[in-house]
Amino acid sequence: MTDQTPPDEDLIAAARAAAAQSYSPYSNFPVGAALRFADGGVVTGTNIENASYGLALCAETVAVALAMAQGRRGGLEAVAVTGPGDEPITPCGRCRQVLNELAQLGGTDPQVLCVGPDEVRRTTLSALLPDAFGPASLG
């Protein structure tokens, strides 16, 4: 963490703000994700659905895509994810794998903050995706 690193509260607020931009008319399940990087940068994403339901993009995947489109290839230190329910949600399996790509590229094991209305559950990506397959696995 640098002096410029936003605190977890700011990351959580960023995830909540991202959820407010969700395009989820089919599930009515808005999700927000916020990624914090070692340089203090924060990149957010939200879920984007489609009339062809199976094409929905998850919030975490959108956030990773935006970050990588900005040129980021590592430094992922923390991820906050929030959904609409009473309980925190964890990233889906596909998003764990997508997050792992960026994390492994930079050699980090990001904190994952699963944010509910009244509670934040803290875990790590390696706990959510043990023995992950990633770029290093390709030799």
Ligand code: THU
């Ligand atoms: N969703 C996410 O954005 N992230 C997850 O980790 C789980 C699910 C979205 C996909 C879909 O738009 C809605 O939540 C309901 O599954």
